[in-house]
Amino acid sequence: MILRRRTLLTALPLAAPTLRRAAAATTARVSLLHLNDFHSRHEGAQASGAACRTGAPCAGGAARLVAAFHAARAAATAEGRPVLALDAGDQFLGSLFYTRHRGLAEAAVQRQWGVQAMAPGNHDFNGGPETLAAYLRALGVPLLAANLDASAEPALAGLVAPAAVFSLGGARLGVVGVTLETIPEISSPGPRLRFTAPEEPVARAIAGLRAEAPTTIVVLSHLGLAADQALAAAVPGIDVIVGGHSHTLVTPPLVVDGADRPARIVQAGALGRWRGRLDLDLAADGRVAAHAGGAAEITPDMPEDPATARIVAEYGAPLAGLRARPVAQSAGGLENTICRLGECAVGNLLADALLAAVPGADLALTNAGGIRTGLPTGAITLGDVLTTLPFSNTVATVRLRGAALLAALENGVSAPGSGRFPQVAGLAFTWNPAAPAGQRIATARITTGRQAGPVRPEADYLMVTNNFLRAGGDGYAVLRDQALEAYDAGPPMEDAFAAYLTARGTVAPVIEGRIAAR
Template identity: 45%
Template sequence: MTTRISNAPLAGLALVAGLFAADMARAEFTLNVLHTNDFHARFEPINKYDATCSAEEDAEGQCFGGSARLVTAVRQARAKAAHSILLDAGDQFQGSLFYTYYKGRAAAEFMTLLGYQAMTVGNHEFDDGPETLRAFIDRLDFPVLMANADLTRSPDLSGVVRRSTVLEVGGEKIGIIGLTPQDNAELSSPGPTITFLDPVPVVKAELAKLQASGVNKIIVLSHSGYEVDRKIAQAVPDVDVIVGGHSHTLLGNMAGAKGPYPTMIGKTAIVQAFAYSKYLGDLEVTFDDAGTVLSAKGQPILLDASVPEDGAAKARIAELAKPLDEIRNKVVAQAHGAIDGAREICRFEECPMGDLLADAMLARVRDQGVDIALTNGGGLRASLPAGDVTMGDVLTVLPFQNTLSTFETQGAVILAALENGASQMEEGAGRFAQVAGLTYRVTPGAAVGARISDVMVSQNGAWVPLDPQARYGVVTNNYLRAGGDGYAMFQTGAENAYDYGPDLADVLAEYMTARTPVTPYTDSRITVVK
């Protein structure tokens, strides 16, 4: 006799297990965080030097980014994702003639077209003061965030810029907290009515408010730099994702990347997508029902020639460019080779673009008794191409409309300035000093106050040691003279100052015109002890 065993209990268990698995699957939520940072008015495609791509380079498929290509990339990424959001981590302003001419109007138009859902305030959003930032915000249909700023005394921004916002996506609530650099007062022109705060306690407080309101998925949109973002993640482990900017950091598995994409600090995923619209960040995050990150993966999408430009967007950019063409197409000089102004060099050591600009500044005012030129590496925003150099190329390198500033000061102030320039080299800060009429040695790892040595000044055709007690004529730019990038000593230690000289771009263009063709050079005026 054969005994038959019923499969009914097993079938019931299988059904229960299936329902349980289905419930678990429903409890998971996957979100694609699309993101950009440090766009810097690069509406047109860029070349490998981060400057405007020429027609010849375009024909050879050597162009990257640009708003028309970004429109296509965002549309394609959204089509692939079940749920997605598009965020910007600041510095839409400044960097090309489009900003010089249109200020924030063009940025607002294209951010609206692209369908951004939130952005944070970068330091360059303050370059023309809170009034210009407010005019930009008034044109947007999405929230602008900045939690670590006290705006109560700012009539333009109080009640307009939010600390955080909540986006509803696929039935889920996503909390977004915005951050701007704590040292904004040194980096830009926010004016005296805005106070900037330490991001860590601000994030803790804002996160607690969001959690108390039932939001369990938290993204910090941070224009603070990669290293600061890592510190925030360590200090506030309940943050799920940090979308970064400011340091122009490339993350991923490609050449030149500074770390993985995402960089995981505990359970916090940190991402950033270089700059200038060359990449579109795309982070896929899966949360459980409690808001815990189960997985975070992705890769910045390179917007090279394989990504087609959207036709309507390209036509609109061409229309906006018409008033700019006469200015930027004027050839001012020729160059025997590209003149390197990359931030990866000019913020860490002597670079060809730094030498050329500092020499141009000193040459312009040497007959006024000026001995030394000093400018910040962060003021150099691109390289110059080989061959014809146009005014547009020069303005891409020097977009800030800074003017020459001259003054007299003691040698001790110069030493303090060089020390300040070396004070944040490990972070890639823009304050690193490019110089002319001066040579110096910098040891980044030395103690504070001992990083600068062997400072020599050119006087009467000879190199002599800098005398801390002697008086010297100095030329810099008006941004540093006003204390920007930590150069407070130029604000307090200057005598007979004049801050309204010619525009740096005009000074450089005229210097190159008088010496065309120009050959790139460095001459060991700065020695960095590795």
């Protein structure tokens, strides 16, 4: 089904954009406003990604973001450009607003800035289909994903389509949504949703749209920048890709050689810290004759939209008592900015907490993608812990052979920069990023407990992890398929982490050489 509705790598201001012109004559002028990877950051974020703190400079925030969208819409309208507002996914997960309200706060804010269509991100499935459906009903706009088959999931009936058509100022824009094929591995979509590779369904949707009338094709993508470039090269007919997932600030637009035409790619960073705008001059056949624009940073000195500020205050009221409870003191900031590339202090601390939660375990391993923010200097509250660990995962244990442990580590380092990168305790390993697949782990040794020494392929080890990884998430199928024994119903990870921090009293950033590249 195709729904029909009528109706910017450096941050730059958009007051007077300069159009990059092509050869075709202009017959319509439009403006795309866009956002991606908001991650429930209604109160903004520090530069480190940590939650905002009193007295610390904080960018973004829902009320300032909405005000920036209103200003951009007014400017575009004054220039004679009708606006289409798009969201490239991952509204969910990253603060207590999602933990408490399960997407309803995000829907309320999106309605304020006027979103008209959205592609789903991987984290938008974390609460399962029912949570996503309740959010979509509150949002009231189409969820677009050409490579998602939701026909067997009753909760999402009538809420998902491959594409939508919008008519703006004489232009016909076809918006084709696409999301990650790997969502069943990295999120919790349930058993009835089917995800496929994007190329064929996107090509099919484009062909259907163009068969009806001349159309400008906008792919609304939650694939990441590299995958967006590959999609543009593989699939003919793509004029624009509004992207997300990789948290990349792509501004001004990146122009790449597409399969049959230049494709403009934009992405507005992440966490609500930038508002994207792309101006298009369109030819009669729908091709882009000229483009301009970029992403504007949402700085702490920008005005707030009063109505949105009231909405955030209303949804934030129940969170105050919860987030204020102190659990520990930190002698230094524990950032999560390098956790997907190597050993990081907050990853060490969390892995230590997991190991302490299961006396007798040999090692602990958790994924960097589960560490959603850093921890601040000074007082660490329960709210900070819950924001850092928002997934409600449980502590899990798995007994496995050393060969399977080495395979798990191989998976963890197979895609540096991704959420699968391991953070460990009771274990030290070296790895070679240039080695062939299957040979990246150079050395691995247990550092504590009854089996201290090099990992032996035939020995069995008791690992502490989280239930998401234990069930095969983030590509750790070996923890599911080669478990000698397993138990997933331990305490919530956030409870174990908070208890460990409280027992320590004061913590400090520590890098110990647990993980080293060679």
